[in-house]
Amino acid sequence: xxxxxxxxxxxxxxxxxxxxxxxxxxxxxxxxxxxxxxxxxxxxxxxxxxxxxxxxxxxxxxxxxxxxxxxxxxxxxxxxxxxxxxxxxxxxxxxxxxxxxxxxxxxxxxxxxxxxxxxxxxxxxxxxxxxxxxxxxxxxxxxxxxxxxxxxxxxxxxxxxxxxxxxxxxxxxxxxxxxxxxxxxxxxxxxxxxxxxxxxxxxxxxxxxxxxxxxxxxxxxxxxxxxxxxxxxxxxxxxxxxxxxxxxxxxxx
Amino acid sequence: xxxxxxxxxxxxxxxxxxxxxxxxxxxxxxxxxxxxxxxxxxxxxxxxxxxxxxxxxxxxxxxxxxxxxxxxxxxxxxxxxxxxxxxxxxxxxxxxxxxxxxxxxxxxxxxxxxxxxxxxxxxxxxxxxxxxxxxxxxxxxxxxxxxxxxxxxxxxxxxxxxxxxxxxxxxxxxxxxxxxxxxxxxxxxxxxxxxxxxxxxxxxxxxxxxxxxxxxxxxxxxxxxxxxxxxxxxxxxxxxxxxxxxxxxxxxxxxxx
Numbered sequence: 001x002x003x004x005x006x007x008x009x010x011x012x013x014x015x016x017x018x019x020x021x022x023x024x025x026x027x028x029x030x031x032x033x034x035x036x037x038x039x040x041x042x043x044x045x046x047x048x049x050x051x052x053x054x055x056x057x058x059x060x061x062x063x064x065x066x067x068x069x070x071x072x073x074x075x076x077x078x079x080x081x082x083x084x085x086x087x088x089x090x091x092x093x094x095x096x097x098x099x100x101x102x103x104x105x106x107x108x109x110x111x112x113x114x115x116x117x118x119x120x121x122x123x124x125x126x127x128x129x130x131x132x133x134x135x136x137x138x139x140x141x142x143x144x145x146x147x148x149x150x151x152x153x154x155x156x157x158x159x160x161x162x163x164x165x166x167x168x169x170x171x172x173x174x175x176x177x178x179x180x181x182x183x184x185x186x187x188x189x190x191x192x193x194x195x196x197x198x199x200x201x202x203x204x205x206x207x208x209x210x211x212x213x214x215x216x217x218x219x220x221x222x223x224x225x226x227x228x229x230x231x232x233x234x235x236x237x238x239x240x241x242x243x244x245x246x247x248x249x250x251x252x253x
Numbered sequence: 254x255x256x257x258x259x260x261x262x263x264x265x266x267x268x269x270x271x272x273x274x275x276x277x278x279x280x281x282x283x284x285x286x287x288x289x290x291x292x293x294x295x296x297x298x299x300x301x302x303x304x305x306x307x308x309x310x311x312x313x314x315x316x317x318x319x320x321x322x323x324x325x326x327x328x329x330x331x332x333x334x335x336x337x338x339x340x341x342x343x344x345x346x347x348x349x350x351x352x353x354x355x356x357x358x359x360x361x362x363x364x365x366x367x368x369x370x371x372x373x374x375x376x377x378x379x380x381x382x383x384x385x386x387x388x389x390x391x392x393x394x395x396x397x398x399x400x401x402x403x404x405x406x407x408x409x410x411x412x413x414x415x416x417x418x419x420x421x422x423x424x425x426x427x428x429x430x431x432x433x434x435x436x437x438x439x440x441x442x443x444x445x446x447x448x449x450x451x452x453x454x455x456x457x458x459x460x461x462x463x464x465x466x467x468x469x470x471x472x473x474x475x476x477x478x479x480x481x482x483x484x485x486x487x488x489x490x491x492x493x494x495x496x497x498x499x500x501x502x503x504x505x506x507x508x509x510x
Contacts, residue, residue, distance in 0.1 A: 115472060180468060180495040
């Protein structure tokens, strides 16, 4: 079954994810330390890219969705910034330059649906890194509790006020898990309220292929990376619990 | 505290609890019979699988790390008039003089590779011992959410079986500590021999560690060890596909012909 992409309405996407900020210091710090060109894969509407650009870092972006990039460009213009972002597929892209740092924030890596796609992307990222350059990404660790008890259950995933009107925006997810295929199919209903209550519902869907810790390390090593570090959070504490976020650094050998 | 011995230091106790486990034997025999060439069993232990295959006419060799396990295998073989060829060796780095049509790692033996480096070394070593066109077959438990969510560190009764001589109960208890993100299980194993009155007459205590592997992780390991074709199955030796509700991972990886 085909679902409408969650990226079809970039403005609504930004409303839904307005509160996600916990990753910004990590990626911003890496970009500033890189001291050279940075490439973000899956840059979307620029949630991470624009603050990085505003901090004076030479960052470029790649995304598969042209509408998301248009939204990014107009946000950049409104802030007096010039965004160098390109439409492209992270599995197979060609950029003229080479980078000190390539980032894949906000679990975008989980859009890759197979080992082949994961390896293609990592190879492609590796080709675009300078020798010794750094790859940084984050993905969730698949928690046994979620896999067991969230399967097929409708849950209120996100509940935020609209930044302009203040009206409630509620996001309901039904996630279906395939343990053997390591795959989650999410059916999402985004309900925008007005003064009287629910006013508009938008239905989207997406599929994520999760990875485990040793699997992810093997993927990176297979694609030609070394010095792999997998942390349990953006503050770089060790990965300990299956509810942790896997925050990953790897170096082009 | 002195660490406890490995369960493989006490083959008599091991056999009291596990010698009669037979659910997987038809699968391994059928796998062996479907191939024309010789078979190697890695982590053959006291010969639960190997002696069954040998007695059924299969040309099978074995490798195991633990001298006492192998001594017991050989003693059991002599009693049955069988002549096994078993080599002492580490599954990560062993050498036998022959090449095989099939290499088997049954019964969670592969889980004793505790790191990715151990796993790769083992797979490479097994691959080197295959004839062109031969295949490696691995059977192990699949670490499902239900397994990880069972966080009881209390003793779990794994097996209860009658003592082969007295008929009194033998119980194997497993006290498990699990690390989900490291994919590791630490087990305290207690094998109890009960007397006719139902009292514990003897307890054999040991400890061991197992590293579980996920499906796509195993496929990456096969790839990196030089295999180019493999199948992943589940369903406890039925040949069923690996599905949501399985707790068994059966994999077959072929060496190019």
